[in-house]
Amino acid sequence: MSRANVSAEQLKLFIERIETLEEEKRGLADDIKGVFAEAKSNGYDVKTMRTIIKLRRMDRNDRAEQEALLETYMSALGLEV
Amino acid sequence: MSRANVSAEQLKLFIERIETLEEEKRGLADDIKGVFAEAKSNGYDVKTMRTIIKLRRMDRNDRAEQEALLETYMSALGLEV
Amino acid sequence: MSRANVSAEQLKLFIERIETLEEEKRGLADDIKGVFAEAKSNGYDVKTMRTIIKLRRMDRNDRAEQEALLETYMSALGLEV
Amino acid sequence: MSRANVSAEQLKLFIERIETLEEEKRGLADDIKGVFAEAKSNGYDVKTMRTIIKLRRMDRNDRAEQEALLETYMSALGLEV
DNA sequence: ACGTTTGCGCTTTAGC
DNA sequence: GCTAAAGCGCAAACGT
Numbered sequence: 111m112s113r114a115n116v117s118a119e120q121l122k123l124f125i126e127r128i129e130t131l132e133e134e135k136r137g138l139a140d141d142i143k144g145v146f147a148e149a150k151s152n153g154y155d156v157k158t159m160r161t162i163i164k165l166r167r168m169d170r171n172d173r174a175e176q177e178a179l180l181e182t183y184m185s186a187l188g189l190e191v
Numbered sequence: 192m193s194r195a196n197v198s199a200e201q202l203k204l205f206i207e208r209i210e211t212l213e214e215e216k217r218g219l220a221d222d223i224k225g226v227f228a229e230a231k232s233n234g235y236d237v238k239t240m241r242t243i244i245k246l247r248r249m250d251r252n253d254r255a256e257q258e259a260l261l262e263t264y265m266s267a268l269g270l271e272v
Numbered sequence: 273m274s275r276a277n278v279s280a281e282q283l284k285l286f287i288e289r290i291e292t293l294e295e296e297k298r299g300l301a302d303d304i305k306g307v308f309a310e311a312k313s314n315g316y317d318v319k320t321m322r323t324i325i326k327l328r329r330m331d332r333n334d335r336a337e338q339e340a341l342l343e344t345y346m347s348a349l350g351l352e353v
Numbered sequence: 354m355s356r357a358n359v360s361a362e363q364l365k366l367f368i369e370r371i372e373t374l375e376e377e378k379r380g381l382a383d384d385i386k387g388v389f390a391e392a393k394s395n396g397y398d399v400k401t402m403r404t405i406i407k408l409r410r411m412d413r414n415d416r417a418e419q420e421a422l423l424e425t426y427m428s429a430l431g432l433e434v
Numbered sequence: 435a436c437g438t439t440t441g442c443g444c445t446t447t448a449g450c
Numbered sequence: 451g452c453t454a455a456a457g458c459g460c461a462a463a464c465g466t
Binding site for chain 4: 310325
Binding site: 125162 | 206220235
């Protein structure tokens with residue numbers, strides 16, 4: 111088999127792997143929607159839930175960001191991190 | 192246990208389920224990036240790969256429609272297609 | 273002149289207006305680069321400057337976001353904003 | 354006035370100049386969005402307009418190169434171009 | 435000069 | 451169908 115064909119085969123495998131992963135990703139997005147729907151049918155306010163989840167995610171991110179900022183400052187001051 | 196506590200507990204479970212699913216979704220996004228990186232290190236052009244994946248996902252008719260519209264506009268502007 | 277030609281002319285004008293604005297936008301981006309370069313040649317640390325600018329922008333955005341969050345809470349509680 | 358104060362003042366000026374330029378840049382971005390909105394309300398397809406602007410900005414050679422690469426990959430995968 | 439990494443802007447998606 | 455948010459892609463910027 112020629113080198114070109116080997117390459118084509120390899121390219122095809124890469125693309126199929128990505129397409130599979132994307133499919134799974136879409137599946138998870140649907141699952142998430144499903145849980146929200148279930149919560150709603152149990153009387154919970156979806157908008158408020160989203161706010162809570164967003165805030166919890168922000169807390170984590172902010173914490174990570176603070177660390178990064180600190181490192182930048184330390185570097186700027188010529189200190190070891 | 193009071194009704195309020197039951198509700199709070201249930202709400203917590205819903206939110207944790209969603210956060211877990213979102214975490215998995217992020218994991219898959221990372222996996223996808225990893226495959227692209229691997230393909231790149233094997234000499235493939237990532238941008239072109241993305242184009243191909245996009246085209247394959249697109250419905251054949253939608254694609255033809257979009258191209259027709261583009262040609263119409265290009266002609267209207269006196270540009271080469 | 274036919275209606276098609278009028279449309280083509282109008283389309284052309286829209287596109288040219290956008291292209292002009294984008295050109296100006298690129299010019300401003302260059303100006304910004306220039307100021308950073310000037311500051312650097314005066315001995316300032318560019319990375320630290322970027323951090324400061326980012327923080328100042330974040331402060332403003334966070335303030336706006338806090339307001340938005342408050343509104344969400346108020347709505348969730350059935351209160352008037 | 355001490356040297357440190359001069360430096361601080363100078364740094365402040367640099368930062369303010371950059372913030373002003375960034376503000377203007379954001380203003381232009383808004384203007385562009387406005388023109389797209391106007392075009393849309395006149396019945397034009399925004400997505401296609403974006404494609405045209407992109408193509409016009411692209412160098413003719415680069416464009417031909419990319420298309421050739423896409424065709425190569427598509428053929429390798431046994432897909433129709 | 436090149437490759438990696440970060441930040442910005444666009445595109446797409448989800449909800450109203 | 452439109453508006454708002456999130457995720458993704460690209461391009462510039464930094465370090466090697």
